[in-house]
Amino acid sequence: MPEAVHYRVSMLRPHSHLFEVEATFPAAPESLAAVLPVWTPGSYLVREFSRQLQDVSATGPGGEPLAVRRMDKRTWRVESGGRAVTLRYRVYAHELTVRTSHLDGSHGYFNGASLFLYTEATRGLEHHVTVEAPEGWRAFTALERRGDVFVASDYDELVDSPFEVGPHTPLTFTAAGVPHEVVVWGDVVPDASRMCSDLQRVCEAQARLYGGLPHRRYLFLVYLTDKGRGGLEHGASTALLFPRVGLQSARGWEDFLTLAAHEYFHLWNVKRVKPRALVPFDYSQENYTSLLWAFEGVTSYYDNLFVLRAGLMSASRYLTRLGETLSALQSTPGRKVQTLAESSLVCWVKHYRPDEHSPNSAISYYLKGEVVAVLLDLELRRLTGNARGLDDLMRLLWKRYGDGSGVPEDGVEAAAAEVAGQELSAFFDRALRSTEELDLSPFAHVGLEVRLRPRESTNDRGGTPPPRTKGEGRPKGWLGVVPKGGATFSAVLEGSPAQEAGLYVDDELVALDGWRVDTGALLTRCEDKSPGDTVRVTVFRRDKLVEVPVVLGQKPADAVWLARMDKPTDAQKAAYQAWLGTLWEEPG
Structure with a gap:
């Protein structure tokens, strides 16, 4: 049997935010080049993971020290003389996203691309991982477990299998005959049984499309935080970042389910069927x-x-x-x-x-x-x-x-x-x-x-008909900036009155027509005016006070909603039912 690459990941000092890694590569050519990925599959950005890797040292099979030379941003070279090499290094991990790694007193999460050095010569071998964690912590990953060792068939599978380590008690359910685990960090799920039953229904709906599931077990890693939303798909698992307060509202729960459904569908569309x-x-x-x-x-x-x-x-x-x-x-x-x-x-x-x-x-x-x-x-x-x-x-x-x-x-x-x-x-x-x-x-x-209307406010996402309010149909003034909050803008839209007049993103808003406003009040007051009216927007540009006169435009109709036709044909009703699985006449 071919030799394997072995890793030991230790997190016995979690408050340091440093994972301590030991990577042992089997006998190789005279010179070993160990490299770290610059990106992780599913997230298409060069993240330069090596910037967090430090303290690299090397030893031979007998523990004898070997010289290590850094060649570039991601490569370390060891003159091994054809012997097995063990590299020891530490990785700083204090960025809680689904694409990176995070270690503190509550848990350790690591995404393989940010942690595991590899060599092209051994990339196709089995890769084994053992985890050394504080007492009471358990390791969760989609990889096969053999005793205390987690086994990946090759480096690609290793990178595709994040680890969550902590004092967690997993939730479990079965979907389409396949066991699923849900490991939650950050808070207690308000309704754990509902989370499992709803996820089960989503997973089984997807299994019906393809006639079954392509994996033997599946792991949801859920990170409940104060803010942020995102997910990253893997071959038999996913990591989901979601605001904890979102699980307490109907809209938030719906958002969580769509996020989970998105990453789960990647089991087929990206992880197996890929460009x-x-x-x-x-x-x-x-x-x-x-x-x-x-x-x-x-x-x-x-x-x-x-x-x-x-x-x-x-x-x-x-x-x-x-x-x-x-x-x-x-x-x-x-x-x-x-x-x-x-x-x-x-x-x-x-x-x-x-x-x-x-x-x-x-x-x-x-x-x-x-x-x-x-x-x-x-x-x-x-x-x-x-x-x-x-x-x-x-x-x-x-x-x-x-x-x-x-x-x-x-x-x-x-x-x-x-x-x-x-x-x-x-x-x-x-x-x-x-x-x-x-x-x-x-x-x-x-x-x-497909129908359009102007947005009612900065929080108006569209999707619904216009409200029946007094003054309906009155053209509203439009400035054309996207508020960032407080006194700044996140964007000045192309062709907008604000752009034509000379407002910039880095301007600090002070006043409108001589009265102090924040960005929310600015937009509301501009909408109370009519297209063609001139307003005076006062800002600090760097450290200089500037007044910019702006001729307001008409607020665009860029909120879209889908309306049912008044007199649909029987064929259209049948097509609607075939598409959404709901009778045309059924409410909601």
């Missing part, structure tokens, strides 16, 4: 593909849909949330600048590194990708008389590429044409490779109309 450009992963640099819209955007479409299919969201709520997505797209000027394909390709420097200009220059492949996914689903249904849809496309991709061989750059489009029974080049040219507005006419196939 060929990511096969194999190159951990040393960016891995470019224009297909992320199909893997993240399509998954974003399905996350809400599977909560609906699980019976945990009404059809009306689903349409409201879809309207909110359409509203977010409609209010992003960058949709007219960056194509969806380019958004996928350059996410390494755009999506994961947003700045104040991002709303004007870029579009999220999650956001626009979700809208393209629903349009593709409805278009496939229209072209095939509701015989086939996006579900069939996903099953075809699973059948064809589920072995991990990777989807070629034109593979999704070719498979979609196969499902449709005809070419879809016009659809994809417009949706992926153009900045032209999307054709929303496929909604008519299911008896829906």
Whole structure:
């Protein structure tokens, strides 16, 4: 049997935030080059994990010291003389995200890419991990356990299997015959039994699409924090970061379920069916593909849909949330600048590194990708008389590429044409490779109309009809800034009155027409005025007081909602029912 790479991860001094790692590599060539990834799969940003790695030393099989030389930002070289080498080093971990690692007195979480040095020569060997933790702490991971050792078939599986270590008592449930664990850090779940039962229903809804689950067991790692929301998918687990207060409201619970549904759907769409450009992963640099819209955007479409299919969201709520997505797209000027394909390709420097200009220059492949996914689903249904849809496309991709061989750059489009029974080049040219507005006419196939209205407030996400209020229809003044809170702006929108007049993101708001305001009051007072009115906005620009006169524009109609047609045909009602699994006449 080939030798394995062995790691020992110690966290006996958790208040130091330092993981102590021992990595033993079997006999190798005369010189061993140990390297650390610069990114982690599923999160397309060069994160430079090696900046937190310190105190590297090396010994031979008899404990004799060996010289270690750092070659570059991520490589350490040892002249091993062909012998086995043990590297010892420490990793600082005090960043609680699903992509990094975190160690303190309450737990230890580590994502393999940020912790485990590897060599290209041994990357394909088994990788074994033992964990040394404070008394009363247990280690949780999706890896197979042999006694006290966790076993990964190779380095890729190791990186794809985060660890959570702490004094936790896991929740358990079975979905589609497969055992699942939920490990929660940060607080007590308000209703643990509901969390398990709802997650079970979501998992089983996804299993029904594919005819079963692709894993033997699954682990949800849930991190409840004061703020922040995100997830990272893995081959048999996921890490979810969610605000604890969110679990106490209906909307928050719904958001948690859609987040979990999103990461769980990646079991198929990303972890097994993946872009060929990511096969194999190159951990040393960016891995470019224009297909992320199909893997993240399509998954974003399905996350809400599977909560609906699980019976945990009404059809009306689903349409409201879809309207909110359409509203977010409609209010992003960058949709007219960056194509969806380019958004996928350059996410390494755009999506994961947003700045104040991002709303004007870029579009999220999650956001626009979700809208393209629903349009593709409805278009496939229209072209095939509701015989086939996006579900069939996903099953075809699973059948064809589920072995991990990777989807070629034109593979999704070719498979979609196969499902449709005809070419879809016009659809994809417009949706992926153009900045032209999307054709929303496929909604008519299911008896829906896309309608727009101005937003009622900065908290208005769209998705719902306008309220029937006094003064309805009166044009409102519009400044065109996005508030950051307090006295600053996070963006000045392209072509807005604020931009034309010369307001900047780094301006510190002082007053409107001589009266002190914060950004919330600024926008409200501008909306109380009429288009064409001039207001005086006073700001500190660096350390100089500046007054900027702004001629207000008319508040744009960028809040979208999906309205049912007044007189739908029987065919439209049937298509609606086939799509959402709900009778047209049924409320909610």
